[in-house]
Amino acid sequence: MHDQTGMECRERDVETASESRELMPKSERGSRLGLHTLSNFEEVLRAWQGEYDARLSAEVLLASQRFLQSALDALSAQIAIVEFPNRIVAVNASWRRFADDNAWTWPNAGVGTSYLEVWRQALGPDQETVDLVAAGLHSARGTPTCPFAIEYQTRNVNAPRWFTLSATPFVELGVQLLAIEHQEVTARKQLEQQFHHAQKMEAIGQLAGGVAHDFNNMLLVIRSYSELLLEGMEGDDPRRADCSEIVHAADSAAALTRQLLAFSRKQVLQPIVMNLNVAVTALDQMLRRLISETVDYVAVLEPNPGAIKADSGQMQQILMNLVVNARDAMPDGGTVTVETSNLDLHEPLVGLHSSIPPGRYVVLRVSDTGSGMSLATQARIFEPFFTTKEVGKGTGLGLSTVYGIVKQSHGHIGVQSEVGRGSVFEIYLPRVDRALETTRAAATGLPKANDEVLLVVEDRDIVRGAIGRVLRRAGYHVLEADGGDEALAIAQQHAGTIDLLISDVIMPKTSGPDLARELRGLRPDMKVLFMSGYAGTELSSGADLRDRAAFLEKPSTPSTIVRRVRETLDEVRS
Numbered sequence: 001m002h003d004q005t006g007m008e009c010r011e012r013d014v015e016t017a018s019e020s021r022e023l024m025p026k027s028e029r030g031s032r033l034g035l036h037t038l039s040n041f042e043e044v045l046r047a048w049q050g051e052y053d054a055r056l057s058a059e060v061l062l063a064s065q066r067f068l069q070s071a072l073d074a075l076s077a078q079i080a081i082v083e084f085p086n087r088i089v090a091v092n093a094s095w096r097r098f099a100d101d102n103a104w105t106w107p108n109a110g111v112g113t114s115y116l117e118v119w120r121q122a123l124g125p126d127q128e129t130v131d132l133v134a135a136g137l138h139s140a141r142g143t144p145t146c147p148f149a150i151e152y153q154t155r156n157v158n159a160p161r162w163f164t165l166s167a168t169p170f171v172e173l174g175v176q177l178l179a180i181e182h183q184e185v186t187a188r189k190q191l192e193q194q195f196h197h198a199q200k201m202e203a204i205g206q207l208a209g210g211v212a213h214d215f216n217n218m219l220l221v222i223r224s225y226s227e228l229l230l231e232g233m234e235g236d237d238p239r240r241a242d243c244s245e246i247v248h249a250a251d252s253a254a255a256l257t258r259q260l261l262a263f264s265r266k267q268v269l270q271p272i273v274m275n276l277n278v279a280v281t282a283l284d285q286m287l288r289r290l291i292s293e294t295v296d297y298v299a300v301l302e303p304n305p306g307a308i309k310a311d312s313g314q315m316q317q318i319l320m321n322l323v324v325n326a327r328d329a330m331p332d333g334g335t336v337t338v339e340t341s342n343l344d345l346h347e348p349l350v351g352l353h354s355s356i357p358p359g360r361y362v363v364l365r366v367s368d369t370g371s372g373m374s375l376a377t378q379a380r381i382f383e384p385f386f387t388t389k390e391v392g393k394g395t396g397l398g399l400s401t402v403y404g405i406v407k408q409s410h411g412h413i414g415v416q417s418e419v420g421r422g423s424v425f426e427i428y429l430p431r432v433d434r435a436l437e438t439t440r441a442a443a444t445g446l447p448k449a450n451d452e453v454l455l456v457v458e459d460r461d462i463v464r465g466a467i468g469r470v471l472r473r474a475g476y477h478v479l480e481a482d483g484g485d486e487a488l489a490i491a492q493q494h495a496g497t498i499d500l501l502i503s504d505v506i507m508p509k510t511s512g513p514d515l516a517r518e519l520r521g522l523r524p525d526m527k528v529l530f531m532s533g534y535a536g537t538e539l540s541s542g543a544d545l546r547d548r549a550a551f552l553e554k555p556s557t558p559s560t561i562v563r564r565v566r567e568t569l570d571e572v573r574s
Contacts, residue, residue: 078182078482082167083175084141086115095182095411115180123154123163131164140167151185160375162189190350193379200319206506213506213532217463219257219555223250224466227558254555269411269528271309272437276300276340276362276429279315287323287338294333297323302340306362306431315364315403321398322366322425329370329423339365343428349414356412356428364427373417381415402427447566449475452499454565456480457487457515458531459507467502467531470558484510486517491522498526500569502552505532516549529568531556 012030050075072079072092088111091099099109102122110118118136118332120130129152136148149166154205166179289299327574328335341363349356373381382403406413406427417423454476460463461482468478479494481487484507491498501519503512510518516528528549550568552561 043273069359076183080110080115080180080182082115082137082178082180084277086137088113088115088118089177098182115280119182123161125152125154129154137167137178137180140169160186163187187350191355194350194355196451215253215257216554217460219250219254221462221466222253223247223555224248224470224558224561228469250555257555271311273307273434274309274312274315274430275436276305276315277310278362279312280319280338280340280364283316283319287320290320290324291327291336292333295327295330298335298337300337300339300363300509304342305340306360307434307436308362308429309432309434310409310411310429311405314409316407318402318427319364319366321402323358324425325398326366326367326368326370329368329372334369334422336366336368339363339367341365342431345428356414360431361428362416362431363426364429367422367424369422372419372421372423373415374419378415378417382413447563449566451475451477452569452570453479453494453497454500454502455487455490455498457483457501457503457507459483459504463504467561470561474562474565483507484515487515488518488522491519498523500527500529500565502529502531502565505530527568527571529565 002384072090073094075092076094077090078095078098080088080095082540088109091109091111096109099106099118099122103110103118104120106113116130116134119125119133129150132150132152137149138141140148143361147168149164150165152161153164155159162185163182164185165180165182167178168257169176169178171177225245230240232241233243269366280299283395284299291297300395323336323338330336343361343363345356345361347358381399383400391517402425403413406429410430412428414426414428415423416426448562454471456464456467456471456478458467458480459482464480464482471478479490479498481490487501487503503515505512507515512530512532520528529552530549530554531554550564550571553562556564
């Protein structure tokens with residue numbers, strides 16, 4: 001009964017609700033439906049927003065990764081990011097190129113594999129270097145504040161290469177990583193070695209030039225008094241042979257000092273605009289006689305070489321020294337080849353002994369098929385007195401002479417050699433766009449004095465006395481001074497003219513050019529003849545005088561002194 005009553009009540013409630021909905025206004029029903037729809041739409045928006053945010057974060061992350069990779073790729077150094085123990089996880093473009101060229105058997109430039117193995121296969125370093133790098137990378141991980149760095153060399157037959165490797169630790173997302181930077185620095189090391197070599201050669205050159213200066217003064221005295229003694233002896237005097245031997249020994253010693261001066265670049269050259277082929281051709285017969293019958297001499301000359309400005313005699317000296325050196329490197333026979341060519345160099349050429357800048361050159365190349373040289377020997381070949389020949393078979397001055405002449409002629413020298421495969425020496429001389437010149441023919445006979453007055457200034461009494469005696473015997477009136485102060489006093493007190501100043505270049509208080517400058521203020525018509533066995537920078541510093549002054553190289557023979565004095569007095573200067 002109760003159940004039936006309850007059921008009836010529920011049915012009436014449903015009917016009542018239904019009626020109520022039918023009686024409910026439409027606007028109120030729509031409002032409730034709208035609230036439900038809006039709630040669903042907000043959920044959709046939130047879902048879309050979440051998806052958008054996730055997609056945006058991924059794109060930002062990807063863009064950031066692309067940016068960082070681009071930054072790494074822009075670096076010239078080879079960068080690899082390594083995870084413990086030494087697995088590569090990322091690299092830059094420079095590393096990829098390096099790995100592709102040197103360790104091409106590793107896919108993907110070694111990413112995911114061992115850094116040490118890829119690096120070792122690429123360069124083949126010695127075991128000591130491998131152990132040092134392995135230990136250094138391990139220690140860098142354990143001490144984040146102490147990065148590891150090493151500079152090392154790899155060796156092959158003829159071209160050593162230098163590299164730097166550094167590892168800097170860092171932590172990302174709790175993972176300890178190493179940023180390894182690897183770079184080839186061979187060009188830098190070559191420049192450093194070249195700089196140190198140039199410094200050493202300059203120091204040796206200063207020493208050689210100073211020795212040559214003092215030695216040449218003594219040789220001038222020996223040579224002058226020996227000839228004066230010979231002039232005073234009868235033809236059958238038994239002492240003539242002894243004096244002739246003294247003269248011969250002095251000449252031999254003078255040849256050695258000239259080589260030292262050539263190396264130290266302190267000799268005074270007489271450059272002219274010339275054709276290098278002319279110098280080579282002039283020596284053809286002599287060079288063929290210098291080499292043995294088992295050595296073939298071949299000349300390959302450029303038909304139209306550019307002009308160079310150089311001392312013709314010194315160019316021939318270069319060629320003779322190089323050919324003789326090539327001959328000595330082929331005791332069992334071979335071929336020496338002399339070539340000339342034009343070269344337009346557009347990029348710098350860096351070698352062991354010089355860095356050749358871009359420019360227009362005439363190249364003299366002397367090559368042989370001889371024993372060749374090791375790298376250690378090549379590093380020292382231009383040092384004076386260094387030789388690989390047996391005792392008594394070489395002075396060690398041949399190549400040092402070549403080096404000095406080339407440098408003083410504003411040229412460059414390059415060497416290529418390999419043990420057992422011969423050597424090639426290349427001389428690069430700047431081309432000039434000027435008409436060719438010719439050397440002045442040597443005068444014959446001893447010129448006479450015309451009652452001229454000469455002022456000889458030399459701080460060494462024995463040298464000044466020898467020069468004064470030679471000039472007085474030739475008929476000149478000679479005034480002597482031991483330095484600048486006395487020379488100035490004589491110039492002020494002497495009543496007559498002083499036709500010629502003959503002055504040493506290097507003196508204790510006043511240099512020759514400085515003295516000439518002061519005396520020219522007192523006697524503007526006086527001509528100037530400098531003399532020295534070591535010109536150095538003192539003569540170069542007097543550039544305003546150099547074009548109006550002559551030069552006499554010590555040691556000189558009495559006849560050379562007299563002839564040079566006469567030429568200077570007779571020369572008409574503009």
